[in-house]
Amino acid sequence: MGSKVSVNARDSSNSTNKKRPILANAFKHGNNSFDKRFNDKISADKRSVEKLSGEKRSSAPIPRLNSIKDGEPRLSASSSTADTSLLCFSTFQKGQEDRMNANHFALKVLFDGNTTDAVKDNIDFHSSSVQVLDIGCGSGSWIMDMATEYPSAQFTGIDQVALFPHDIRPANVSFRIGDVLLGLDCEDNTFDFVQMRLFSLAFTRTNWVESLKEAYRVTKPGGYIQLIEAQIRDPGDEVVRTFVEKVCSLMENNDQDPEVCEKLSAMTSEAGYKPIEDVRKVINLQTDVLKTELMYIIDISIESCKRLMFEIYDIESEEEFQELKRIYVESRMNSSESAFYCCVGQKPL
Numbered sequence: 001m002g003s004k005v006s007v008n009a010r011d012s013s014n015s016t017n018k019k020r021p022i023l024a025n026a027f028k029h030g031n032n033s034f035d036k037r038f039n040d041k042i043s044a045d046k047r048s049v050e051k052l053s054g055e056k057r058s059s060a061p062i063p064r065l066n067s068i069k070d071g072e073p074r075l076s077a078s079s080s081t082a083d084t085s086l087l088c089f090s091t092f093q094k095g096q097e098d099r100m101n102a103n104h105f106a107l108k109v110l111f112d113g114n115t116t117d118a119v120k121d122n123i124d125f126h127s128s129s130v131q132v133l134d135i136g137c138g139s140g141s142w143i144m145d146m147a148t149e150y151p152s153a154q155f156t157g158i159d160q161v162a163l164f165p166h167d168i169r170p171a172n173v174s175f176r177i178g179d180v181l182l183g184l185d186c187e188d189n190t191f192d193f194v195q196m197r198l199f200s201l202a203f204t205r206t207n208w209v210e211s212l213k214e215a216y217r218v219t220k221p222g223g224y225i226q227l228i229e230a231q232i233r234d235p236g237d238e239v240v241r242t243f244v245e246k247v248c249s250l251m252e253n254n255d256q257d258p259e260v261c262e263k264l265s266a267m268t269s270e271a272g273y274k275p276i277e278d279v280r281k282v283i284n285l286q287t288d289v290l291k292t293e294l295m296y297i298i299d300i301s302i303e304s305c306k307r308l309m310f311e312i313y314d315i316e317s318e319e320e321f322q323e324l325k326r327i328y329v330e331s332r333m334n335s336s337e338s339a340f341y342c343c344v345g346q347k348p349l
């Protein structure tokens with residue numbers, strides 16, 4: 001990892017120090033009221049997700065990929081993605097572009113670039129015939145960074161929400177709304193390189209199978225896929241472990257896989273890709289050069305989880321939330337790590 005990287009210092013503890021009694025127990029397991037409310041809540045959520053996905057299955061429209069024009073809706077017509085409304089990272093929440101951009105540059109440093117070495121060695125991104133697709137491109141930071149580095153290749157970013165720039169972008173980038181679970185409006189065998197990054201909170205187990213099948217369809221024979229996912233089961237003290245367990249329970253109840261990061265290679269193989277590279281990178285949150293950046297990302301992520309935090313910790317005020325966040329962020333910083341997994345597969349010729 002480059003020691004040249006400069007990471008901006010950011011203050012992650014903007015909260016009050018006044019403690020409320022309820023918070024003393026908030027991070028402990030046990031048969032208390034918030035655990036019961038939490039279990040009731042996730043059972044109810046599960047029932048509503050099952051109902052919703054049943055309705056969606058029968059009424060999904062034919063997929064179309066829409067170009068963004070002023071005044072058009074910014075969301076694709078339909079999506080069968082898991083109901084993560086209680087989980088964090090709703091793309092409509094304030095600060096999501098900031099989080100995605102911060103994540104992008106942290107991941108670039110962590111993995112020594114925007115693609116792994118195997119990809120760099122095998123794809124000539126300087127060629128004008130090279131086509132690159134970023135599925136779930138979010139704010140577009142990865143694809144714009146790549147397109148700036150490689151001005152000859154052609155880059156396409158697709159997302160079900162238009163968080164990407166409309167006007168200012170390199171000329172070799174186009175962005176569109178599309179839902180990978182409804183099918184991408186792209187010909188078979190189009191792309192030399194396909195990326196899907198940070199989907200673990202968006203996809204159910206079935207969504208992973210469907211989306212990788214769709215990614216495989218649009219990848220050229222001999223082309224590559226790159227997946228990057230964060231570890232969900234972060235180690236740490238009791239505060240961290242309690243939070244992680246609650247998030248994992250919620251994911252399991254949504255049929256989402258908290259261990260998906262460890263299964264990327266197996267899943268890409270299942271979709272037909274040949275495994276090429278599998279890398280795990282760990283960031284020690286006390287010592288790593290990226291620690292400040294990661295703590296900033298964790299801080300925004302917890303802000304995005306506000307609804308979840310109110311529900312599962314049975315809190316009622318902004319003040320309590322800020323105190324809970326402060327305790328969690330401090331525990332992450334003092335006892336935990338962040339890890340990311342990257343997997344590359346090749347579609348056979």
Ligand SMILES: C[S@@+](CC[C@H](N)C(=O)[O-])C[C@H]1O[C@@H](n2cnc3c(N)ncnc32)[C@H](O)[C@@H]1O
Nearest residue numbers: 091100136137138159160179180181197198202
């Ligand atoms: C956590 S963000 C990651 C964004 C980007 N890949 C990055 O690395 O910064 C997940 C993105 O996937 C998009 N997404 C979720 N489900 C999708 C689907 N079914 N089809 C297309 N995009 C989807 C979300 O809108 C969001 O922008």
